[in-house]
Amino acid sequence: xxxxxxxxxxxxxxxxxxxxxxxxxxxxxxxxxxxxxxxxxxxxxxxxxxxxxxxxxxxxxxxxxxxxxxxxxxxxxxxxxxxxxxxxxxxxxxxxxxxxxxxxxxxxxxxxxxxxxxxxxxxxxxxxxxxxxxxxxxxxxxxxxxxxxxxxxxxxxxxxxxxxxxxxxxxxxxxxxxxxxxxxxxxxxxxxxxxxxxxxxxxxxxxxxxxxxxxxxxxxxxxxxxxxxxxxxxxxxxxxxxxxxxxxxxxxxxxxxxxxxxxxxxxxxxxxxxxxxxxxxxxxxxxxxxxxxxxxxxxxxxxxxxxxxxxxxxxxxxxxxxxxxxx
Numbered sequence: 001x002x003x004x005x006x007x008x009x010x011x012x013x014x015x016x017x018x019x020x021x022x023x024x025x026x027x028x029x030x031x032x033x034x035x036x037x038x039x040x041x042x043x044x045x046x047x048x049x050x051x052x053x054x055x056x057x058x059x060x061x062x063x064x065x066x067x068x069x070x071x072x073x074x075x076x077x078x079x080x081x082x083x084x085x086x087x088x089x090x091x092x093x094x095x096x097x098x099x100x101x102x103x104x105x106x107x108x109x110x111x112x113x114x115x116x117x118x119x120x121x122x123x124x125x126x127x128x129x130x131x132x133x134x135x136x137x138x139x140x141x142x143x144x145x146x147x148x149x150x151x152x153x154x155x156x157x158x159x160x161x162x163x164x165x166x167x168x169x170x171x172x173x174x175x176x177x178x179x180x181x182x183x184x185x186x187x188x189x190x191x192x193x194x195x196x197x198x199x200x201x202x203x204x205x206x207x208x209x210x211x212x213x214x215x216x217x218x219x220x221x222x223x224x225x226x227x228x229x230x231x232x233x234x235x236x237x238x239x240x241x242x243x244x245x246x247x248x249x250x251x252x253x254x255x256x257x258x259x260x261x262x263x264x265x266x267x268x269x270x271x272x273x274x275x276x277x278x279x280x281x282x283x284x285x286x287x288x289x290x291x292x293x294x295x296x297x298x299x300x301x302x303x304x305x306x307x308x309x310x311x312x313x314x315x316x317x318x319x320x321x322x323x324x325x326x327x
Contacts, residue, residue, distance in 0.1 A: 005070050012073050013102065020099040027096070028103035035104065036111065040066045057123040064119055067108045068101075076101035131302040132156060132195040133295075134219075136181045136211045137202030138165035141259060141321060144269040145294065146174045148319050152271070154302050155194040159186065160202075181211045187218070197223045197304050199249055203256045205229040212246030225249040225304050227256050251293040251305040254321075262292070265323050273317045280312050287322045295319040 021028075041063035048054045048062075076097050083094035120126035132155030135142050146156040146169070158169045158176040169176035179186050181200075198215050200208035208226035216224045224246035254262070274280055284291070296303045297317040303309065312318055 008070060008074065012077050012098070015077070016099050016102055020095070021103065024096050024099050025103070028100045029107075031100060032104050032107045035066075036064075036108065040064075057125050061120060061123055061125050065112055065116060067112045068105045069109075072101055072105060073098075129300065130155075130194045130196045131300075132197075133302070133304070134159065134190075134192065134195050134198045134215070136160075136198065136200040136208070138162070138169045138176060139201065139203075141263060141267070141269060142199075142201050143169050143172050143174060145319065145321075147172060148269055148271050149295065149302065150174060152297055152302070152317070152319075157191070157195060159190070182207070182214055187214055192218060195219070196302075197225065198246070199304065200224070200226040200246065201249065201256075205231075205256070209245030216246065222247070223304075225306060227259070228253040230255055230257060247304075247306045249294065249304065249306065251307065251309065252289070253307045254292045259292070259321065262290070262321055262323060267321050267323045269319065270322050270324075271317060271319055274312055274314050276314055279314055283318065286325060287320075288325075290323070292321040293318050294321060 044059055044063045048059055080094045080097045083097075084091045086094075117126070133146070133149055135146055135156065135158045138158050138160040142158070146158055150156045150173075156174060158166075158174055159179055159181050160166050160169075160176065161178070161180045163178050166176045166178040177190065179190070196219070198212065198219055200211040202208055202211075205227070209229070212224035212226050226246045226249055228248050228250075229245075259267075272278075272283060274283065293305045293312070295318070296305055296309075296312050297319065298315070
């Protein structure tokens with residue numbers, strides 16, 4: 001698709017000469033100004049009239065975002081070819097359609113591309129530093145984990161194809177979507193605004209890996225994490241390739257089986273703030289090496305823990321799965 005669209009731009013653009021652009025530059029600029037300053041703002045304000053959830057900042061931003069692309073170029077070329085067959089004055093005017101359209105395409109893409117980020121910041125509609133977490137797989141411990149992160153002030157979203165699991169998450173006050181994470185809906189329709197990272201925590205290692213691959217394109221390969229596969233410690237001949245999936249989740253990378261063992265031992269999700277009197281060494285001494293540090297919360301920041309990530313320091317808050325010591 002990318003190759004075909006790129007080739008189409010080249011083919012259509014090759015039909016335009018410098019003389020064609022020079023001959024229409026005044027009309028093209030006036031047409032561009034009318035689209036940017038009148039047509040687009042008017043269409044936005046009319047179509048959102050009475051709509052809830054839009055304030056004036058949202059409408060102004062939408063009014064300034066409407067770049068033209070390959071559809072405009074292709075349609076104008078088709079119209080120009082059909083009109084050229086009519087001959088006479090119509091054919092002469094038809095020859096002006098394509099260069100005017102290309103001036104509009106270049107102008108809108110350049111204008112909106114350069115102005116979108118500063119305009120969004122100025123209007124206050126830009127998401128400054130998204131830190132949210134998308135959980136794939138709703139289990140009792142992931143629901144508790146999502147609640148702890150949500151209570152810390154970060155956005156969370158859970159996805160599971162099991163409706164009953166989705167209902168349990170919603171009853172706990174956690175936003176949840178009943179969907180297959182490998183579906184087109186998940187890749188194209190999930191609201192990922194404010195979401196920075198994905199954590200795949202289903203009992204199925206293959207689903208976890210595929211979920212990371214599916215959404216790694218949107219979130220970035222360094223922002224997708226999964227539970228350690230059951231064959232993670234096996235030889236290279238039979239273990240799953242590290243290139244297929246995401247980063248391992250958790251400071252000590254627990255597998256689904258390991259977490260199940262911890263749950264059977266009474267493990268709970270615990271939020272612990274490290275202080276001078278209770279630093280990370282003291283934390284390890286209290287809860288042992290089997291404790292699973294899963295997230296580190298700092299000042300306005302939420303970091304997913306993974307093997308090799310920096311050791312938590314004084315002032316950080318740990319979100320972990322631990323078995324409370326007796327006594």
